[in-house]
Amino acid sequence: MTNAALPLSAPGTPSARPVRRRFSWGWLGIVPFLLFAFLFLIAPTFYLVIGSLQNAKGTFTLENFAQLFTPSILQTYENSIEISLVTALAGGLFGFLLAYAVISGGLPGILRSALMTFSGVASNFAGVPLALAFVFTLGRVGLFTIFLRDVLNIDIYGAGFSLYSKIGLEIVYLYFQFPLMVLIIAPAIDGLKKDWREAAENMGASSFQYWRRVALPILMPSLLGTMILLFGNSFGAQATAYQLTGGFIDIVTIAISRQMRGDVLYDPNLGYALAMGMVIIMAISIAGYSLLQRRSERWLK
Amino acid sequence: MRYAARVAWWLVFIVGVLYFFIPLYGTLAFSLKSKPFLSAYTAILNDPQFVSTLSYSFVAGILTIIVSILIIVPTAFWVRLKYPQLRPIIEFITLLPFVIPPIILVFGLINTYSKQPLAVTNTETGSNALLVAAYVVLSFPYMYRAVDTGLRAIDIHSLTEASQSLGAGWIRILWQVILPNVRTSLLSGAFLTLAIVVGEFTIATFLDRPAFAPFLGLVGDSKPYEQAALALVSFGITWAAMVLIAVLGRGSRSRIKVTIG
Amino acid sequence: MPFLELTGIQKRFGDVAAVHNFDLAIEPGEFVSFLGPSGCGKTTTLRMIAGFERPTAGTIVVNGTDITHKAPNQRNVGMVFQSYALFPNMTVADNVGFGLKVRRRSKDQIHKRVSELLELIHLPDKASRYPWQLSGGQQQRVALARALAIEPQVLLLDEPLSALDAKIRVSLRNEIRAIQRQLGITTVYVTHDQEEALSLSDRIVVMSEGRIEQIGTPFEIYNFPSTGFVARFVGTLNVVSAKVLDPTAGTLEAAGQPIRAAGPISGGHPGDALTVALRPEIISLGARDGMNQLSGVVDDVTFLGAIVRVRIRFSDDSGAISFDTFNNPHLAVPDRGTAITISFPPEACLVLDRAEIAAAAAPEDLDAA
Numbered sequence: 001m002t003n004a005a006l007p008l009s010a011p012g013t014p015s016a017r018p019v020r021r022r023f024s025w026g027w028l029g030i031v032p033f034l035l036f037a038f039l040f041l042i043a044p045t046f047y048l049v050i051g052s053l054q055n056a057k058g059t060f061t062l063e064n065f066a067q068l069f070t071p072s073i074l075q076t077y078e079n080s081i082e083i084s085l086v087t088a089l090a091g092g093l094f095g096f097l098l099a100y101a102v103i104s105g106g107l108p109g110i111l112r113s114a115l116m117t118f119s120g121v122a123s124n125f126a127g128v129p130l131a132l133a134f135v136f137t138l139g140r141v142g143l144f145t146i147f148l149r150d151v152l153n154i155d156i157y158g159a160g161f162s163l164y165s166k167i168g169l170e171i172v173y174l175y176f177q178f179p180l181m182v183l184i185i186a187p188a189i190d191g192l193k194k195d196w197r198e199a200a201e202n203m204g205a206s207s208f209q210y211w212r213r214v215a216l217p218i219l220m221p222s223l224l225g226t227m228i229l230l231f232g233n234s235f236g237a238q239a240t241a242y243q244l245t246g247g248f249i250d251i252v253t254i255a256i257s258r259q260m261r262g263d264v265l266y267d268p269n270l271g272y273a274l275a276m277g278m279v280i281i282m283a284i285s286i287a288g289y290s291l292l293q294r295r296s297e298r299w300l301k
Numbered sequence: 302m303r304y305a306a307r308v309a310w311w312l313v314f315i316v317g318v319l320y321f322f323i324p325l326y327g328t329l330a331f332s333l334k335s336k337p338f339l340s341a342y343t344a345i346l347n348d349p350q351f352v353s354t355l356s357y358s359f360v361a362g363i364l365t366i367i368v369s370i371l372i373i374v375p376t377a378f379w380v381r382l383k384y385p386q387l388r389p390i391i392e393f394i395t396l397l398p399f400v401i402p403p404i405i406l407v408f409g410l411i412n413t414y415s416k417q418p419l420a421v422t423n424t425e426t427g428s429n430a431l432l433v434a435a436y437v438v439l440s441f442p443y444m445y446r447a448v449d450t451g452l453r454a455i456d457i458h459s460l461t462e463a464s465q466s467l468g469a470g471w472i473r474i475l476w477q478v479i480l481p482n483v484r485t486s487l488l489s490g491a492f493l494t495l496a497i498v499v500g501e502f503t504i505a506t507f508l509d510r511p512a513f514a515p516f517l518g519l520v521g522d523s524k525p526y527e528q529a530a531l532a533l534v535s536f537g538i539t540w541a542a543m544v545l546i547a548v549l550g551r552g553s554r555s556r557i558k559v560t561i562g
Numbered sequence: 563m564p565f566l567e568l569t570g571i572q573k574r575f576g577d578v579a580a581v582h583n584f585d586l587a588i589e590p591g592e593f594v595s596f597l598g599p600s601g602c603g604k605t606t607t608l609r610m611i612a613g614f615e616r617p618t619a620g621t622i623v624v625n626g627t628d629i630t631h632k633a634p635n636q637r638n639v640g641m642v643f644q645s646y647a648l649f650p651n652m653t654v655a656d657n658v659g660f661g662l663k664v665r666r667r668s669k670d671q672i673h674k675r676v677s678e679l680l681e682l683i684h685l686p687d688k689a690s691r692y693p694w695q696l697s698g699g700q701q702q703r704v705a706l707a708r709a710l711a712i713e714p715q716v717l718l719l720d721e722p723l724s725a726l727d728a729k730i731r732v733s734l735r736n737e738i739r740a741i742q743r744q745l746g747i748t749t750v751y752v753t754h755d756q757e758e759a760l761s762l763s764d765r766i767v768v769m770s771e772g773r774i775e776q777i778g779t780p781f782e783i784y785n786f787p788s789t790g791f792v793a794r795f796v797g798t799l800n801v802v803s804a805k806v807l808d809p810t811a812g813t814l815e816a817a818g819q820p821i822r823a824a825g826p827i828s829g830g831h832p833g834d835a836l837t838v839a840l841r842p843e844i845i846s847l848g849a850r851d852g853m854n855q856l857s858g859v860v861d862d863v864t865f866l867g868a869i870v871r872v873r874i875r876f877s878d879d880s881g882a883i884s885f886d887t888f889n890n891p892h893l894a895v896p897d898r899g900t901a902i903t904i905s906f907p908p909e910a911c912l913v914l915d916r917a918e919i920a921a922a923a924a925p926e927d928l929d930a931a
């Protein structure tokens with residue numbers, strides 16, 4: 001930055017100009033972005049903050065936030081957190097293994113680019129089509145359900161499984177969770193230098209020792225950071241759950257839309273407070289993500 | 302690489318592939334059960350709403366990409382060049398859409414823009430514009446990351462100074478020097494955005510827009526085969542778009558090589 | 563008995579033969595350099611000694627044990643990488659102590675050895691720094707200490723200085739050599755910088771296209787290159803075209819003037835065209851008795867500090883000759899365009915055969931590589 005600015009304020013130029021230049025208008029370059037973000041991201045969210053602190057008549061209250069701590073709503077948050085945690089861990093772990101397999105596992109190089117493009121689609125294949133695909137596959141008469149029952153003699157629904165329950169939702173979410181992991185963790189795996197492995201081997205380390213003492217510690221910030229992102233990703237998902245369960249699963253995003261849509265339970269201000277609770281949880285996870293991200297960036301330089 | 306390890310990695314890969322493809326195969330198999338054969342597909346192709354909602358979503362996607370590029374590229378460039386100390390703030394803002402899920406965003410938008418004096422949602426055009434604006438916001442995390450990584454890979458300081466010394470103005474620098482050099486990353490951000498927009502359900506539903514995903518949800522239980530066919534087609538279209546990135550991206554990389562050296 | 567012995571080593575990557583029939587015996591405590599242009603197989607050979615590549619054929623013996631098929635982590639061969647390859651998640655002390663930790667040494671032992679080594683590389687106060695907090699030269703010294711910590715039987719260095727700037731390169735290479743002498747460790751050093759190889763090594767292995775061109779001390783390599791490739795690759799060479807006058811007497815005609823080679827020109831016939839190579843530092847200004855003499859016109863004068871390099875050209879296009887004189891402020895440097903005579907002893911004439919003439923066309927390229 002200083003380099004680029006230097007010639008402009010070089011000594012010897014007429015005195016009026018350097019002063020004006022130093023009082024730079026350069027920040028104007030990012031105004032369009034800030035303006036846009038303010039209008040369509042920050043202002044609407046801010047509206048929610050206000051709304052969550054008002055009652056239906058528009059007077060200030062903390063009542064909405066107090067309501068968040070009623071057992072039923074706490075249960076809703078708990079469900080969301082559980083689903084997000086499970087899918088972040090499972091999706092994160094499997095996504096990492098998969099990414100490692102195609103990058104450093106000695107598989108043909110073409111599989112890598114195939115997996116990457118596929119993950120790009122699958123990580124965004126959420127919502128209605130995804131829910132439908134799983135209904136046709138793991139629903140009560142889904143293809144895979146029937147296959148398990150008739151060919152392998154495993155009756156999953158008889159054993160208590162349901163696609164429309166928490167576990168079902170988790171399986172569905174994994175479909176976009178682990179591809180997202182593959183996409184985000186791939187650069188970190190690429191950043192593991194071959195030299196590190198060779199240096200470790202050269203000093204007598206076994207493969208296990210290399211992983212324990214070198215590779216995993218180096219990857220850990222990226223791994224945890226990406227899993228946090230997965231957590232947020234599944235926490236905020238709504239369309240998939242809505243389509244799959246018809247809105248009858250008790251998670252935060254569904255609860256919000258129920259409060260705001262004006263069905264039986266209509267209390268938009270409570271909806272705002274629910275949303276705020278969610279924003280806070282997500283903000284904590286994103287803060288954790290960027291913290292870890294910064295750390296791993298320094299290492300992988 | 303030891304043989305056993307190789308086999309293990311193959312196994313991981315195969316499990317991943319099965320997870321990817323079994324649901325797609327299940328959907329395909331179901332959609333093909335319609336009688337007469339392929340009637341589900343002919344039905345959706347003849348459904349005017351299929352064509353209209355899908356083209357609506359694609360147009361929305363393309364507009365989103367254009368606006369997003371126009372906003373993000375100069376910002377990312379400018380921040381890298383002159384205001385590196387602002388990067389964490391910009392990065393934080395672009396990550397916000399991850400924090401604020403669509404369901405929250407859309408209610409905030411409706412509340413802000415449905416009352417006088419900003420009653421944008423009263424008109425068709427206004428609602429469409431609001432939809433695109435919301436999608437641009439959703440694209441921020443992907444677009445900014447992609448462009449920023451692209452800029453990191455090239456030496457923008459030297460490129461900028463070199464172009465300045467040759468007499469280029471800012472518009473020309475951005476358009477003819479920076480943009481072509483981050484084309485690959487831009488493309489990947491763009492198509493990811495397209496994939497998101499085509500599949501987006503929540504915002505389109507609450508803004509009551511005739512987009513593809515709400516239509517897909519509405520086809521409903523009355524026409525299960527068509528629904529399956531539609532789900533598959535939407536996946537196929539997104540997939541085709543991604544393959545296009547890969548191909549275009551490869552083309553541009555070799556071109557860059559030629560221009561640089 | 564040699565300490566490290568490579569016999570009949572070959573390496574192919576698919577269709578590419580990277581190393582052919584490589585035979586080398588290194589004595590205990592010896593410092594041997596591999597010198598050659600880019601892509602000639604230096605790294606590949608070194609990596610075969612370290613165990614990162616399996617030779618396609620041949621054996622590698624260290625201290626009487628055949629290690630050809632041993633895993634890299636069983637070899638006890640220390641390696642310093644061009645890119646340092648320090649572990650970014652560990653402090654300097656943890657990096658240096660890594661190999662000992664892997665060997666399950668006690669904490670006290672590790673601590674003691676790490677301090678010794680940091681002392682040896684003159685970085686005792688950097689133990690708790692992370693690699694990214696060190697300069698390139700410091701990182702490479704840590705990498706050296708890390709490789710030495712396990713008391714390896716052989717130390718391998720792959721262009722360890724190529725990422726550093728010129729000043730540090732010289733001081734660090736002297737440091738490496740001093741440490742190597744102090745520990746008496748058998749060392750193989752890969753470089754494509756002839757100055758580095760000449761100044762450091764007990765012996766140099768000059769390689770080209772996967773083959774050994776010559777093995778010898780720096781003195782032998784520089785003064786008695788056994789092939790045209792070595793002559794051109796090591797040092798700066800003048801190449802002049804010449805014609806055989808009398809093969810048995812060893813007389814030639816260069817630039818229309820008679821000169822004498824050191825001995826008979828084997829297989830030469832009167833009138834044959836060939837090439838004569840001359841090192842610049844062996845040529846002196848002015849006519850001297852009993853020496854070959856050539857007269858020409860000063861074409862260019864380059865001031866190199868302690869030395870002045872003068873290029874003279876001949877009337878008949880047979881090439882140009884550069885030679886060096888010391889920069890003596892009391893002596894006039896010849897001006898461009900003046901006619902001068904140079905002298906050089908018959909032994910200085912390296913007669914290159916015809917096959918080598920074609921290869922001699924691009925000596926600059928080789929130097930640049």
Ligand SMILES: Nc1ncnc2c1ncn2[C@@H]1O[C@H](COP(=O)(O)OP(=O)(O)OP(=O)(O)O)[C@@H](O)[C@H]1O
Binds near residue numbers: 579601603606
């Ligand atoms: N893993 C590999 N696969 C295929 N070919 C290889 C591989 N490693 C090296 N080669 C080839 O083997 C030859 C020798 O390579 P090597 O790395 O040993 O060269 P080098 O002498 O170390 O060169 P430099 O000075 O550039 O490091 C080259 O032609 C190279 O292309």
Ligand SMILES: [Mg+2]
Binds near residue numbers: 604605606
């Ligand atoms: Mg090499």
